[in-house]
Amino acid sequence: MAAPEQEPHTEDGALEEGLFSHLIELRSRLMRAIVTIALVLLALIPIANRLYAELAAPLVARLPQGAHLIATEVASPFVTPLKLAFYAALFISMPMILYQLWAFVSPGLYKHEKRLARPLLAAALVLFYTGCAFAYFLVLPAAFRFLTAVTPEGVEMMTDITHYLDFVMLMFFAFGLCFEVPVAVVILAAIGVVNLQQLRDGRRYAIVGAFTIAAFITPPDITSMIMLAVPMCFLYEVGLLAVRWLVKPATEAAAP
Template identity: 55%
Template sequence: MNERLPDPRLAADDGGSEQPFIDHLIELRDRLLRMVVAIVIVFLGLFPFANTLYTWIAAPIRAQLPEGATMIATQVASPFLTPFKLALVVAVFIAMPYILYQLWAFIAPGLYRHEKRLAVPLLASSIVLFYLGMVFAYFVVFPLVFGFFTSVTPEGVQQMPDIAFYLEFILKLFFAFGIAFEIPIATILLVAAGITTPAALENKRPYVIVGVFIAGMLLTPPDVISQTLLAIPMWLLYELGILFSRFFQKDAGARAQSDDDSPGDDDPPTGSHRPKSPKPPAGPGAAEIAVGHEIDSSDINDPERFRPLTDDEMEAELDAIEAEDLHPHQSGARVDASGSSAMPTAATDTLLYQANQHRAEGNLNAARHLLYRVLEDGTADQRRVARNILSDLDS
C-alpha cells in the first residue's frame, strides 16, 4: 500500500477545473500565514514596551486632566490586558505594508500591465493616507476633543477616565480618520474604472457634504467637535479626489491604447482568464483590421477610402441617425457601395447613436465596442461616420 499520490500541481493538466482553484487556496493560505507571522514578530518586539506605548497614547487626555487627576482601571485585568491589546493593534498597524504586499502578490499575476501601473501607486498612497489620518487624529483631533470634554465637566465631578474605555475610544477615532483619508483613492478608482466621471462627482457635491456630516456623526463620539473635525477633512479630501481623478480620466485612453490588453511580465494564472477587449486601432484605416477585415496598406493610404468629416457634417450625420432611431419603420436594409446587403439601417444607426452617447459620457471602451460592430455590419456611410468617431477618440 505504498502507492504514491499524484502531485496536485501536475494533475492540473488533466482538464480538471478544481485543481487550479485548490492551488489558489493553498497560495492564499501560505500568504495568510506569512501575515500572521509578521504580526506576531512585530508584537513580540513591542510587548516589552507596552506600558510605555500606553503612556504615550494617553498623553493627549492626560494633558487635559485637572491637576491631581489620574486615569484609573476599573477592571481587575485591565492593567495587563489594555497595554497588551494596544501592543497587538500597533503591531498590526506597523505590519500593514507587509500585509498589503502579500495581498498584492496574490492578485498581481492576474492583472494586466496597465492595471499594475495603476494599482502600485494607489496602494502605496492608500497606506500613506491611512497613516496620515491617524497622525491627524492624534495631533489635531485628540487635543481639541479632550479639551472640550474637560471644559464641560460639571462642577463637583472628578474626571478620571478608565484606561480600557479610553483605548477603545481612541482606536475608534484612529480607524475613522484613517478610513476617511482614503476618500481620494476611492474617488480615483471609481473614475479610473469608468463607473463615474469627475463631472458627475461634482454634481453630487451637495449630497456628499450632507453625507460626510452623517458619517462623522456615526463614526465619532456624540459631540459636534469631533463630528466637524472628521466631516470637513472628508469633504476636502473628496474635492482633492475629484481634482486628481481628472488626470486619470485624461490618461485612461492613452494607457488603454499602449498595452492595456497585453499581460504583464507575469501572465495570468490558469483559472483566472479574463476576457480581453479589442485593442483600439492606431488610425482610421486600422479600425477595420481590428474587427477582422483584410485590407492592405495601399487601401489604408488611399485618400478616396477615408475623408475626415467636418464638424458640421458630423452633426448632420448624427442628427440623421437620431431621426432614424426615432422612426425605425422608415428605415430598412440598404446596400452599401460594394453591393452587399448590410445590417438594417435603423439597427446600425442606433449603434452609432449609442456610441456617440458613450463618447459624450466619457465611456470610451463601450463607444469603441459599438463602433467596431458598425465597421463590420454597417453601410459605407455608417462606416465613414464610425471611422470619424474612432479617429476623434484616438486623437
C-alpha cells in the same frame, strides 16, 4: 458487455490543480503576514506600558488636577497594554500585509489594472496613517479639552483604561477610513459608477455628506466635527484631481 472507456477529465484535473496551487500560495502569503505581525508584537511587548502612556497623553495632559486613568477590572493593567501592542503591531505590519495581498492578486490583473492598483494601494496606506496621526495630534486633544471643560461641577473625570483604548482605536479607525475619500472616488470612477463631471456636479452633496459623517463619528463638539469634515471635503477635491490623472487616460486608451 464491457463499459466504454472514459476519457480522463484533463480540464477538471487542471482546474483542481490550479485551485490547489492558489490555495497553497494564499496560505503561504497569510503565514508571512502573520509571522510579521507576531515578530513585531514580540518586539513591542516589553514597551507596551510605555506605548499606552504615549497613547493616553492627549487625555492625561487635560485631566483636572488630581484626576487620572483608572482600571476597573482586575486584569486590565496587564491585558490593555497587550491589546495596544497588538494593535500597534498590526498598524506597523500593514505595509507587509498589503504587499502579500498584492503579490497574491497581481498575477491575475491586466496591465492597466496594475497601473491603477499600485498607486491606489500606496495612497490608501499613506492616507490611513495620515488619518490616524491627524486624530491623535489634532482631534483628540481638542475633543478632550471640550469634554473636560463640560464635566459637571462635583463630578471627577476618571476614565477606565480599557474604555479609553477602545475609544481611541475607534477614532483612529474612523479617521483612517474617512481619509480614504480620494481612493474611494478613484475606484468609483474607474469601475464606471460615476464619471468626472458627475463627481464635480455632486460636490455639494459630498460636502453635506462629509459634515453628516463627521457629526456622527466625532465627539459632541463642533471643533472636532469641523476638523474631520473640512479635510474630507479637501480630500474629495484631491480625488477629483486623481480621477483626471489616473482614470481618464485609461478610458481614452480603451476607446476605438
